[in-house]
Each structure stands twice: as structure tokens, then as C-alpha cells.
Amino acid sequence: MVDLSVNLGSLTLANPVMPASGTFAEGNAQFFDLNRLGAIVTKTITDDIRDGVPPPRVAEFRDATLFSIGIPSKGGDYYLKETVPFYRRYSPPLIASISANTIEEFGTLAGKLAGSGVAAIEANVSCPNLKKDGKAFGMDAEATHQVVCAMKSASGLPIWPKMTPNAGNVVEVALAAEEAGAEALVVSNAILAMAIDVETFRPRVANMMGGLTGAATKPIMLRIAYQCAQAVQIPVIGCGGIASGADALEFMLAGCTAIQVGTANFISPTAMPSVIDELTAFCERRGISALRSLIGAMRPHEPIPLQQGGAPL
Amino acid sequence: MVDLSVNLGSLTLANPVMPASGTFAEGNAQFFDLNRLGAIVTKTITDDIRDGVPPPRVAEFRDATLFSIGIPSKGGDYYLKETVPFYRRYSPPLIASISANTIEEFGTLAGKLAGSGVAAIEANVSCPNLKKDGKAFGMDAEATHQVVCAMKSASGLPIWPKMTPNAGNVVEVALAAEEAGAEALVVSNAILAMAIDVETFRPRVANMMGGLTGAATKPIMLRIAYQCAQAVQIPVIGCGGIASGADALEFMLAGCTAIQVGTANFISPTAMPSVIDELTAFCERRGISALRSLIGAMRPHEPIPLQQGGAPL
Amino acid sequence: MNQAISMSDAPPLRDGAHTDGTAGACAAPFESGSDSPGDGCAGTMAQHLCVIRSNEWVNDEYKHMVVSAPAAALAARPGQFFHLECPSGQRGTAYLRRPMSVYRIEPADGRIEFLYKVQGVGTQGLSEMVAGDTLNALGPLGHGFALPDACDHVLLLARGVGLATLAPLAGHAVAAGARVTAVLSARSRALVMSEAYLREVGAHAHIVLDDDRSSDLVPLEAKLRVLHGSNPFSFLATCGSNRMLALLQRLGAEWCVPGQVAIEQLMGCGIGACHACVRPFRAEGDVGRRSYRRVCWDGPVFDIQETLPW
Amino acid sequence: MNQAISMSDAPPLRDGAHTDGTAGACAAPFESGSDSPGDGCAGTMAQHLCVIRSNEWVNDEYKHMVVSAPAAALAARPGQFFHLECPSGQRGTAYLRRPMSVYRIEPADGRIEFLYKVQGVGTQGLSEMVAGDTLNALGPLGHGFALPDACDHVLLLARGVGLATLAPLAGHAVAAGARVTAVLSARSRALVMSEAYLREVGAHAHIVLDDDRSSDLVPLEAKLRVLHGSNPFSFLATCGSNRMLALLQRLGAEWCVPGQVAIEQLMGCGIGACHACVRPFRAEGDVGRRSYRRVCWDGPVFDIQETLPW
Numbered sequence A, B: 001m002v003d004l005s006v007n008l009g010s011l012t013l014a015n016p017v018m019p020a021s022g023t024f025a026e027g028n029a030q031f032f033d034l035n036r037l038g039a040i041v042t043k044t045i046t047d048d049i050r051d052g053v054p055p056p057r058v059a060e061f062r063d064a065t066l067f068s069i070g071i072p073s074k075g076g077d078y079y080l081k082e083t084v085p086f087y088r089r090y091s092p093p094l095i096a097s098i099s100a101n102t103i104e105e106f107g108t109l110a111g112k113l114a115g116s117g118v119a120a121i122e123a124n125v126s127c128p129n130l131k132k133d134g135k136a137f138g139m140d141a142e143a144t145h146q147v148v149c150a151m152k153s154a155s156g157l158p159i160w161p162k163m164t165p166n167a168g169n170v171v172e173v174a175l176a177a178e179e180a181g182a183e184a185l186v187v188s189n190a191i192l193a194m195a196i197d198v199e200t201f202r203p204r205v206a207n208m209m210g211g212l213t214g215a216a217t218k219p220i221m222l223r224i225a226y227q228c229a230q231a232v233q234i235p236v237i238g239c240g241g242i243a244s245g246a247d248a249l250e251f252m253l254a255g256c257t258a259i260q261v262g263t264a265n266f267i268s269p270t271a272m273p274s275v276i277d278e279l280t281a282f283c284e285r286r287g288i289s290a291l292r293s294l295i296g297a298m299r300p301h302e303p304i305p306l307q308q309g310g311a312p313l
Numbered sequence C, D: 001m002n003q004a005i006s007m008s009d010a011p012p013l014r015d016g017a018h019t020d021g022t023a024g025a026c027a028a029p030f031e032s033g034s035d036s037p038g039d040g041c042a043g044t045m046a047q048h049l050c051v052i053r054s055n056e057w058v059n060d061e062y063k064h065m066v067v068s069a070p071a072a073a074l075a076a077r078p079g080q081f082f083h084l085e086c087p088s089g090q091r092g093t094a095y096l097r098r099p100m101s102v103y104r105i106e107p108a109d110g111r112i113e114f115l116y117k118v119q120g121v122g123t124q125g126l127s128e129m130v131a132g133d134t135l136n137a138l139g140p141l142g143h144g145f146a147l148p149d150a151c152d153h154v155l156l157l158a159r160g161v162g163l164a165t166l167a168p169l170a171g172h173a174v175a176a177g178a179r180v181t182a183v184l185s186a187r188s189r190a191l192v193m194s195e196a197y198l199r200e201v202g203a204h205a206h207i208v209l210d211d212d213r214s215s216d217l218v219p220l221e222a223k224l225r226v227l228h229g230s231n232p233f234s235f236l237a238t239c240g241s242n243r244m245l246a247l248l249q250r251l252g253a254e255w256c257v258p259g260q261v262a263i264e265q266l267m268g269c270g271i272g273a274c275h276a277c278v279r280p281f282r283a284e285g286d287v288g289r290r291s292y293r294r295v296c297w298d299g300p301v302f303d304i305q306e307t308l309p310w
């Protein structure tokens, strides 16, 4: 029996696999037993009701997708009334994901979720579709710090800010989030990108820019997850292009404690249980009794100085 | 006859197509007549002689590659003695690409190239493999400004700084480069990324991190090229994932004046003449007499307010 | 991927144990606009491994695929769709699945059929599949057509590939005791499909063509008025043309006849999670307010008057 | 992609007009370490469209591909390679090309052959090609083997797929008047390939196996010493094993016999542009200094003493 459990701050998960916010909904419960998951992360909500951006909302590439959805939201009350009860029927901890226009609103909405049965809150400070002075909170270490503080003090719940890969200084933002008391980091959200239809001269998603997600982004997302895991003491939850047990392992070897599966859920709604099965099979084949022993187990190449004396290289 | 010519500051190119630095060398001259190119850009050199990083230097994904080469260089003298004479046999303007450890060294090497027959110099301030306090010049608007000033005053040549997509503030860096007197911007260099072999636990390139290039990166690179083209008045040379005439057009529609072809040269050494042929064919089919009329011709979707009165959406 | 994948029971039922496609299935598995799966159909949505029986060209643009499907997939209703994993083909590999309406469901024969236009990378991959290959079909998904209780005469107005979506409603409506009139619009005679299939299930098929301009809106409207005049429609269903949708909205409002339309949109997940597939709709009872609805989850079949032509 | 693509002239020459593979071609198109193409071979490197004649399994792991190649491709020399565009296969599509040595060149028959191990995505794609398909082969690339002027007895020491690279040197050396001894090392008898081909071109082939431990270094060294004792080698060539390279380096130094080794490395461009394919080498004449050389451009055949086992 392989022990797949991992510790994320105050939470212990049965396994490290959970959905990425916005890529999973109630309908997925039709395809496998949600009790198999390490945790359940819901789509980002705002407290106000939002429609999202106009279609077209998706463009596809050979190994990636460009989505621009714009956080449609039925609001905090609907979430408490409908979404929380739905998922509380399952045992894995329920993680809400929230977004807001101001620091204060982040705090208010987090406070509203306290005591609802939500086990932790993801702070979506990184959504490339929400604009505030053209700059997302997550691009700014100070703003991220404030968001985490506001959410923590208002809710008393574990806060998991989600990094944006569009920031050049992700490590700074990660350190600021840790300092503010974040219990874990989710690394990362989608990468801002665009595409143009050369026949019509129109952007391929109506919002012009969207988030690039899926397999092709994995090497970038892995690099950022590694950089954050190197810098902070709190656990990092890797996200970006994960579709298989091997992908999940790659993030764990780079130092991630848990992982989120996003776009792969669209390709197969049973992607997550498959990832769990593949992690188990890998550990069995390699005789690894506790999956968590692989966290950060990457072995860098030994430095090979070229201009060495007579010693064999 | 379609007019493919474009203006890049003080230079006029017969067409907008040129190789991306480091993806093209003398051997390519075997495959097509280099006189067909808009310009010739050579691999980045440093003034000192460098070996580059240990192998493995390349990892491959379904639609992208991860390279970590590390700027091996035979130095400035070799460049002047061998490389410049080789390419001066061809008519397209020769663009050198240089890198250095300090602002002063950037100036010195640029000065060395003045009067050699080089038509402009690309400033590789963005190479993710060269480290200076762990931060590339191109991540820092002020440092980029200084590099451009130093190169310009030392050489009197047009300076084209090459942006790094790893900076969260690319637009700031672009504006600083413009202010310093750059004649054009190359947008962008490779995206920092990594990959781990889950069987051996080793990074897939020895240097651990490398640059992700190729088709899969195009939507990200296009977004950054668009952001820069929106912000600056000087011409932008798009780069990243371009392999076909349609790809080149996508960057031109987004506001780029010219484009560079990188990894696609590895897949087919005749990728560049094919791009030129496809641009010509597109213009002929669409009755466009001057390709340059397509620069920035993207048409955003009209805003579609959802909560409108009775008017049809 | 060993979760919730059902295998076609081989051999397919060929006689005896006749399972009626309607029994136990529901036209509207989940309440429109709701996120919570209803109880009625829980468990029928799955990734089904269907074995291809045949996959032939019907004309220059369309192929007809017949597969053996497991029981849960056979619960599909007219207007529902499957989200298909498309294999690699000459144009490469589609990253996402592709939605495809059920064109015909024959539970007794353990068979589902698709009629599809070969367009881009995904449908090219589908077109290269041969008998014996396995198709991974996620579904049945979405809300199918819901006929009103008293339903004497059903109009099916289909353009192009819209036919693939409307065709199964013909047999279904006939079985429910209605008269069915199908008006098929196409560029040319060669592109008209399924006339025989529609007649076989008891529908009256009329053809209108671009070739002889009989498909133009003015003659089309005249024809529909004549048909309605001689035998009033009690339900209008359409798919495949924006202009035809607008026409039926106008006529439906004038005649006070309800109707539904099946809509297409680019999709991500197909199961209501990603919100990529939205289109704007008129809010029920409030013509001024618009809101986005998910084609995959709230549709793909919508009330004809609430739908906005695009 | 209409530049510098040459088409195989169909039908291939089958008799008459015998073109000797050596005429007009050069073993070392460009000077090692230089970036400038030499004049000798300018224009022979190109993307050739070769038509597949056959592509068959030779054992459980290896396939043998025979293609019709245009004249410029037929100028390939032993040790040179082609950079192959691999079509999509069951494991997907390789993004970059894959390097493959020429296993046999028959200019008179307009034919080139490859012997390859089916490993990952690229070779899987190659393995699915069938007679009549078109292979896009970039080459011939790199430096082939260069026999010394006075060359009485050539040793070919090959392990596994290294054989594919060494095999064409056998016929070439025999044609140049040398005696050729080939020692083939493999895991088991079933994996020994090309024994017949080597004998056919006049080489003396010896087999050593892991099965019976005859391939172990100690018996192998003893065998080579016996062979050298009875008929001294004037040139040592090897490919495919690090341990065998180290052995030949030691014996070559002891015997004062020159030699060359063909090296593999992951490649990007294959034409000297990207510097991805480097390995460290001892600088000529300076055993202490190492420098990187490009396997594709400065090799893939290198001086045996300058090469570092890895």
C-alpha cells in the first residue's frame, strides 16, 4: 500500500491531486467518485454577480488552449446556498477560490465564507482577465501581501494565494504572500496570451487576450513552481499542463507538495483519478512507500567543469 | 508584384523576414540563396571566448523545444575576421547580436563592430542563460536603458534591444529602450522553462533551466509583441514560434514591422524562404499590393454590451 | 483512464429484448441554468468506448459514422450530443474533444450514428477512422428537444449539417403520434442528405435549394405559410441557419406556436465546467435583459424566442 | 518548402551508368571546427524527398528502411547521416528531425538504406511508413570516416545500433584495398544484424555476445589482441559503446594505430547552427584542455584519442 498523503499547512490530504479552479464543476461528479480527490477546488467567485466576457471564449492550438472566460459569477450567496452544500456531500476538503476588485472586498468575501464548511480559500489574484488599473494584484508583491492579510484576518481560514506567471518577479510575490501568512501557494494561473485569425484579422477570443493553458505550457509552469518552491518554506501546489502521473511527479520532484489538474479535465473528465492511479503505480514499480518522499527529489546534474586538468570529465 | 519591403528605422529591408539569433549559421547558406532574406542576424557573441554550458542542451516537447546552450562564443575578433566577411558576400543587411557582463563591455564590443560592415546590432539583454546577480539586464528597465545608450554612443550604429518575455514589465523595459534611442525592438527571446526526467530525477537540460521556443510559445510571444507595439513608436520585430507565412502575418497584424524565424529553421532549413513565398501568395490572393499595409491591421471585436436595451446584440 | 469508461456490449442486441430509446432516459437531464446534476439521469453521462461499424462518405463534404454503443450511450435523446475524442489524422491531433449531435439512435441494434462535415483537424481525424476502431465518446450531453404535451404537427427546418441534429427528432415525434414535416435546405441537390431516412421514419420531406433559389427567405416563408395553413404546426424545430432561426421566431410569434432551436458554439469541456461555450440569450419573460447561457449544459437546445440570432 | 528540395529521379538507375559512391563526394565536407562551409561539397546538402521502397522489421527492435534517393543524397559517405523528418505515428509527432546514419549507399541502384531501432516518438513515426511514402531527408550531413592513406587492415568494432553507422565503411574499405575485420557485439544472437551483408562486401565478421559473456571486456580484449597479432590493424573504427571506445583508445595508443569513433548526441538543427549537440573533447595535442565540439558539424566521426568516453 503506497501512502499518497501530503500535508498542506494545517490540512492533510489523502493524496496530492485536486482540480484547478475553473476547470471543474458539479457535472464532473457524474464521471467518478469525487471522494477519490485530495481536495476539491471550485471555480473562482466574486461576491457580485458577473456575466463574463463575450464569446468566442476559446481558441485551440496543437497542445494548448487559449481561454478568455472573465470570471462569470453567481455571487457569494449562491455559492453558500448551492455550491458548498453540493460539495460537502463529499469527504475531500472543499477549497473556495475568490476574486474581488479591492483588498477590502477580498476580505469581505473571505469573511462571508468562514464557518461555511470551506476548508481553505484560494486567492485568485492572478486572473489575467480581471483588470484593475490594467495590473492584476498578483503582479504586485505588496498588493498580494495585503490581500492575504485581509482574507486571513476576516476569515481565520487557511489562505492559498495563486501566483500569476505573468509577473517577472513571481518569487518576490511568493515571499510576500508567505510573509503575510499564506499557508500554501498555488503556482500558477494561466499565462496571458493572444492569437489572431489571419483571414478575418480578428482576435481568436473576443476579449483579445486570454490565458494559455494545457500541456504546452508545462515547462514554463514547472520552472516557476520550482523557483517558488526554492524560495518559500510553505508548501507549493503545482499547476500548469498536468495531465498524467508523470506530469504530477515532475512538479513534485521540483518541490511541489500537491498538484492541480486544469485543462486535462476537459480532455478527459476522469483525468484526475487516472493521475492518482498512475502515481500509485509509479510508487509501486519503484518501491516507494510514501509518495511525499519524492517532494523536491530532483537531482541536478553534477557540475562538469570543462577546463579541468587531467581528471576524466 | 507585391511590395514586401518594410522600414526599420534607418534601414529599409526588401522583406520583413530574418533569422532569430542563434538559430542560423553559415551552414544554412547551403540550402537557399541568403540574398532572399530581409536581413541576416547572427548568433549572439561575447567579446571573450566562451564554451557554453554542458550537454544535454536540448529537450523536446510536442510542439516546442527547450534549449540551454549558454552563448558559446569565439569572441569579437573571430567575428570580425571570419563571420562578417562570410555574410558580407550577401546583400541583406547584416545584424550582429552581442551580449556582455557589464554595461561597459556592451559598449566596448559594440564599438568594436562599428565600421565593420554590420548594419545594426541586436542587444541580447534577455538571454535566460547568462546570469548577472541572477537577473538579466532585460528584466530591468534602467539597465536596458544604459545598455542601449552605451552601445549607441560607442558604435553609432542602430541598436535593436531584444526583450525578454520573462520580465513582468516588458512594456516598461520597451519604453526605456525607446527612450534610450533604440531604433527597433526585437520581441522576444526565449521563455525560461525547465523539465525533469521522472525516471532519472534529472533535469532534461544539464543547465536545469533553458529557453522554451517553437510553435507552442507563439500565443504568449504574440501577446508580448502586441503589448510592446502598442506602447512604443519605433518598429517592433516579432519573434517566437513563427514557422509559416500565416504566423508571420499574425505578428504583423498585431503591429510588428518585421519578424524573425527561430526554431523553425531547425525543422526546415528553408523555412524562411517559404515564409516569404507564403507572404507573397497571401497578398496576391487578397489583392494587397504592399505587405506593410497589414502592420497593425488587426480588428478587435466590437464591444458587445450584454445588458443592452432592446437593440439586437 | 479506467474510470467511468463503459464498453460497448458486444455483440450488440439485434433482436428480442427491444429497448425503447425513450424508456428511462430523460430529454432534459439537468434543469436549465442550474449547476447541479438532476437525479433522473445521474450516471448515464460517461466516456463510452464505441466500436466503429462503418464510416463512409455521403457526399463530398459529409461522412456518416455508425458505431456500436453501450446501453448508457443509447439513452441519448434527439438534440443531445457526444463530445468526441478525435484521433490523430493528416492535419494533426485535435487537443480538445469535438461536439457531435446524435444523428440516429437505434437502441434495439445497439447503434448510434453521426453525420458530420469534415472541416478541420478534429473532423479530419474522425474521417480517417475505420471499422473496428474505437471511438471515445463522452455523453450523452446536454438537453435534447422537448415536444409539448399536445403535439399534432412538428416542423423540422434544417440547413446543412443542422440536419444531423434534427433528424432523430423526426422518428421520435412520429412515435409520439405527431405528423412531421421536414424542410431541408441545402446549396444543391447533391448536398441534400437523409431524405430517405426521414421518409422511412414517416416524415414528409420537402427540399429547398440555393441552386433554384427555393431556399431564399421569401419563397421559404411562403412555403411555410402554406404548410401551416393546410395543417397548423404545433411545434417548430430548427438548426443550422441564423436566417432561418429569425424567420421561425417571427412566424412562431405570429402563430403563437412554441419552438426550439439547437445551437452550436466552440466548446471546452462539454460538461458545464468551463463556460467557454456561452451565447447571449434573452432572459425568460424579459426581452430587454440578456444573459449568457452555456450551449453544452443549458442547451444545446433552447427556446426559439429566447435565442438571439448571431 | 519549395527551396532546395530535391526529388528522387524515378525510376532509379538499375544498371549501366554505375556511379561510384566515392566519385565527386568528399568524406569531410567542411573542416572540423570551422563554421564556413568548404567549397568541395557545396550544394550537396539539401532536403531530399526520398520514396520508400521497403521498411521491414529485422528483429524485435530494429527496422530496415530502403529508399530511392536523388543523386545528391547518394553522395553520402560512410559515417555521414541524414536528419529525417519523422511523420506522425501512434506515439504522436516529433517536433524536431531525427539523425540517422546511412547504413548502406548503392548509387548504382539510386538507393540508400537505414537501419534503426524503434525507440520513441520519432522512430515510431518512421516505423509506420510504407512503400511509396515520401521521406524528407536533410543531408548528407557531417564528416564521415577518413581512412589513412596506407590502410591494410581495418577493424570495425560495433555494438548494437552502432553497426548501422559502421557497416557502410566495410565495403568502402574493401574497395580501397584493405582487409576488413568486423567484430559485432550484441545482447544475444537474435540481435546480431548484418553479418551476411558484411560478409557479402568482403569483411570478416566475428560475433561476441552478452549471452555467453564473449562480449565482456576481458575476452574481447584478448580476441582483439589475437586478431592484431596475426594481422596488425592499421585503422580502428568503433561506434555504439562507451566501454568499447575506452578499450580501443587504450589498444590504439599501445599499438600506435589511429582510429575514429562515431558519436551520438541529441540534436537540434543538424547543420551546425544551434550548438545543442556538443560533447566535450580533448584538444588536439593538449590532453589537459577540453572543449566542446558539435557532433553534427565537427563530427559525428571523431579522432578516437580526442574523444572522451562519457
Ligand SMILES: Cc1cc2nc3c(=O)[nH]c(=O)nc-3n(C[C@H](O)[C@H](O)[C@H](O)COP(=O)(O)OP(=O)(O)OC[C@H]3O[C@@H](n4cnc5c(N)ncnc54)[C@H](O)[C@@H]3O)c2cc1C
Residues within 6 Å of the ligand: C081, C094, C098, C099, C100, C101, C102, C115, C116, C117, C118, C119, C120, C121, C122, C123, C124, C161, C164, C165, C263, C264, C265, C266, C267, C295, C300
Ligand atoms: C452541440 C453541437 C453539435 C454539433 N453537431 C454536429 C454534427 O452533428 N455534425 C457536424 O458536422 N458538426 C456538428 N457540430 C459542429 C462540430 O462540432 C464542428 O464542426 C467541429 O467541432 C469542427 O472541428 P474541427 O476540428 O474539424 O474544425 P476546427 O479546425 O476546430 O475548425 C474548423 C471550423 O469549424 C468551426 N468549429 C469548430 N468547432 C466548432 C463547434 N463546436 N461548433 C461550431 N463550429 C465549430 C471553427 O470555428 C472553424 O471555422 C456540432 C457542434 C455543436 C456545438
Ligand SMILES: Cc1cc2nc3c(=O)[nH]c(=O)nc-3n(C[C@H](O)[C@H](O)[C@H](O)COP(=O)(O)OP(=O)(O)OC[C@H]3O[C@@H](n4cnc5c(N)ncnc54)[C@H](O)[C@@H]3O)c2cc1C
Residues within 6 Å of the ligand: D081, D094, D098, D099, D100, D101, D102, D115, D116, D117, D118, D119, D120, D121, D122, D123, D124, D161, D164, D165, D263, D264, D265, D266, D267, D295, D300
Ligand atoms: C549522428 C547520429 C546517427 C545516428 N544513427 C542512428 C542509426 O543509424 N540507427 C539508429 O537506430 N539510431 C541512430 N541514431 C540515434 C537516433 O537518432 C535516435 O535513436 C533517435 O533520434 C530517437 O528518436 P525517437 O524520437 O525515437 O526517441 P526519443 O523519444 O526522442 O527518445 C528515446 C530515447 O532515445 C534517445 N535519443 C533521442 N535522440 C537521440 C540522438 N540523437 N542520439 C542518441 N540518442 C537519442 C533519448 O535520449 C531517449 O532515451 C543516431 C544518432 C546520431 C546523433
Ligand SMILES: Cc1cc2nc3c(=O)[nH]c(=O)nc-3n(C[C@H](O)[C@H](O)[C@H](O)COP(=O)(O)O)c2cc1C
Residues within 6 Å of the ligand: A020, A021, A022, A023, A043, A044, A067, A069, A071, A097, A124, A127, A162, A188, A189, A190, A211, A213, A214, A215, A217, A239, A240, A241, A242, A260, A261, A262, A263, A264, C268, C274, C275, C276
Ligand atoms: C476555462 C478555464 C477557466 C479558468 N478559470 C479559472 C478561475 O476561475 N480561477 C482561477 O484561479 N484559475 C482559473 N483557470 C486557470 C486554471 O485554474 C489553471 O491555473 C490553468 O488552467 C493552468 O493549468 P492547466 O494547464 O492544467 O489548465 C481557468 C482555466 C481555464 C482553462
Ligand SMILES: Cc1cc2nc3c(=O)[nH]c(=O)nc-3n(C[C@H](O)[C@H](O)[C@H](O)COP(=O)(O)O)c2cc1C
Residues within 6 Å of the ligand: B020, B021, B022, B023, B043, B044, B067, B069, B071, B097, B124, B127, B162, B188, B189, B190, B211, B213, B214, B215, B217, B239, B240, B241, B242, B260, B261, B262, B263, B264, D268, D274, D275, D276
Ligand atoms: C538553440 C537556440 C539558440 C539561441 N541562441 C540565441 C542567441 O544566441 N541570442 C539570442 O538573442 N537569442 C537566441 N535564441 C533565441 C531565438 O533567437 C528566439 O528569440 C527564440 O528561439 C524564439 O523564437 P522561435 O520560437 O522562433 O525559436 C536561441 C534560440 C535557440 C532555439
Ligand code: FES
Residues within 6 Å of the ligand: C266, C267, C268, C269, C270, C271, C272, C273, C274, C275, C276, C277, C278, C294, C295, C296, C297
Ligand atoms: S464547453 Fe465547457 S461549459 Fe460548455
Ligand code: FES
Residues within 6 Å of the ligand: D266, D267, D268, D269, D270, D271, D272, D273, D274, D275, D276, D277, D278, D294, D295, D296, D297
Ligand atoms: S544539432 Fe545544431 S549544432 Fe549540431
